Amino acid sequence: MNHPLISVILPVYNVEKHLKQCLVSISSQSYKNLEIILIIDGSKDNSFQIAKDYSLIDSRVSVYWQENTGSGPARNAGISHATGEYIAFIDPDDWIEDNYIERLLSVMVENNVDLVLSSKTENIFQREKLLKKIKSNVEEIILSNKYDVRNNYINLRNLQLLSAPTQKLFKRSIINDYQIEFPNLRRSQDIVFNYRYYDKINSLAVINYCGYQYRIEQANYALRLPVNYIDTIKYIYHDIKELHKQWGIVFDESKAVIMTNRVINAYIESMILRKLDFKFIFSDIEIVHIVKVAKTRNIYEKFMKYAIVHRLPKMIIFNIKIKRYVRRFFKVF
Secondary structure (H helix, E strand, C coil): CCCCCEEEEEEECCCCCCHHHHHHHHHCCCCCCEEEEEEEECCCCCHHHHHHHHHHHCCCEEEEEECCCCHHHHHHHHHHHCCCCEEEECCCCCEECCCHHHHHHHHHHHHCCCEEEEEEEEEEEECCEEEEEEECCCCCEEECCHHHHHHCHHHHHHCCCCCCCCCEEEEHHHHHHCCCCCCCCCCCHHHHHHHHHHCCCCCEEEEEEEEEEEEEEHHHCHHHCCCCHHHHHHHHHHHHHHHHHHHCCCCCHHHHCHHHHHHHHHHHHHHHHCCCCCHHHHHCHHHHHHHHHCCCCCHHHHHHHHHHHCCCHHHHHHHHHHHHHHHHHHCCC
């Protein structure tokens, strides 16, 4: 195998507690031909100084500053500076195992594919204390033609392999040739970038390798969703539906909206936790339709589905209280 240059891009915002761990994990990779691009997205903490100091230790590290515009535009800026044949995205509060880059590249080159997707290890923290590690094992597959790639989009999305831009290796030529960008959304811009890229590829590989160490601060997750996030949910739903129409692939809606339904539940939870009104959901015909047709995976989703479809706000609040109780006291995530 030759040794092509790989651009590793990090969007950085207020992660001074974790940034050095992330950088050390990248610079100590067994694969050495890297350029490490940090876009400091208007950080208000010491992240910029930590990054600059680290660039003095490792000459492969480049640091750029921009006003805060979100992780999507920050990653776009990283792409504009990239010169590598391949691109990997790492979130600066996560870290990677020593052979992470080498493993993804070897799969990319040996199978001559346009995209490599890997699984991950979830590290669940509560106030910086590690509570649990969960390896997300997946079935390894190679899809070597456009039809199989497109026909498997929903399956891979439901396995959460097409959400984040991390745990993947992309070809920079495809990104540049089709001018693929992250949209200017504050949440779920990653999903949009991934399906824009996915639309242009002919082959991919999924590997059951959990070398990406994903940090989760479980208590704060629901609070991150903005009030207008419901518009983003519908935007993505329409895009994915339209892509299937363009591809000539049957859009199995009950399967296609499994993840969408999960996100709707998370959105309602975020509204309740912030004591904001969520009952306008009941009059949103499209959202109620998505919930109604979605396949449910557990008892919580079944109860939430019933409560939303039948417009029972007290039952929704009760369901979420029970869910959070179970998480807190039984450490079920």
